[in-house]
Amino acid sequence: MRISFHLNIDSCSKRMVIITKTTTMERIGCFLLLITTGLCSKEWYRINSTCFQTSQTKVDQITAVKLCQERGAILHSIKNDAEFKALAPFVSEPYYFVSAKKNLSVFKWSDGRNCCPPSWWSSGEPQEGDNCVLIYQNYIYGYSCAKPMYFLCSKTADYKWTLVKWENYNWPDLCGVGIMPNADGRSCEEVCDSHPGCDQFAKISNLCINIRNDAPIDKCIVRMRPNVEFYERIFGCE
Incomplete structure (x- = not known):
């Protein structure tokens, strides 16, 4: 999938408190730490017995896996069609990494299951060179694992x-x-x-x-x- 990006700073930065008597470089470092750790995230929400959290920062897929782990969670693997449909309202904007990655010619979830039913893929997806998967509204899309994107964490409630x-x-x-x-x-x-x-x-x-x-x-x-x-x-x- 090909996506065009526009530079923006989301409302997450409004939560940062800068302590007085810090140097400019210290403030910049604090801001970068805040962004790279993904601390400015939405609250957890629950579907049945699973909790979900969507990030408000963009990272590559490997970093997304680590950040989910730091929150006591995993980069989400969609369990079944019912859960896929239930997730749609929570991933209506923007796109989010899930755990599926290309293994040879097949996309697989991190738990080893094959991904995904043809009905889940958006038209024309995945494209050549796509090796990771994004979820957006009612479909999934192929994407490069190395490119930054938001991500979806999950854990058992x-x-x-x-x-x-x-x-x-x-x-x-x-x-x-x-x-x-x-x-x-x-x-x-x-x-x-x-x-x-x-x-x-x-x-x-x-x-x-x-x-x-x-x-x-x-x-x-x-x-x-x-x-x-x-x-x-x-x-x-x-």
Whole structure:
């Protein structure tokens, strides 16, 4: 892909505070450090259990990988078509490096998977000489790994199990696991963690209650139990 650039300094520089009694060269050094470390970044945002952060500085792809690592993240590898579509609103402007690189004649993600479905590529992409990949709106584009561009970092979201009142509980979406009393020696949190998509459970002592597929009368019985506890997984991005 060929992109024309115009010199500009983004609003990121407005966040820099210059301490008085510094020399001109010191101030220039501070500014360069700020830009090259990519510290002026947008806040993390979350899609399901993954946190994303878009940079506001342009670097080559190798540097992008290092800067993501310094933030406790990775240069993002798109997992599937659903995630690709969900990312579109967050990468509507401008272009961002993702982790895919050309390996011989095939583009591969950093985790070794092949990239990418033909429907993801913009028309005419990739072009001869392109060895990295950018994401922009609803498409990906080939690009040179050595040329500066913004980049997309990702990491697994942090979470905690939060006790909620039964009247505030999301009953229709209750996951539950309903294994056995004491869940074979594991806590209900551990059991739910081992079941993909399980973000909610109820328990009586350490009995994990599966309510999702039970009859309404069973739900009413559980609601009436004075010692029942309802938990929900609350995700967050630091």
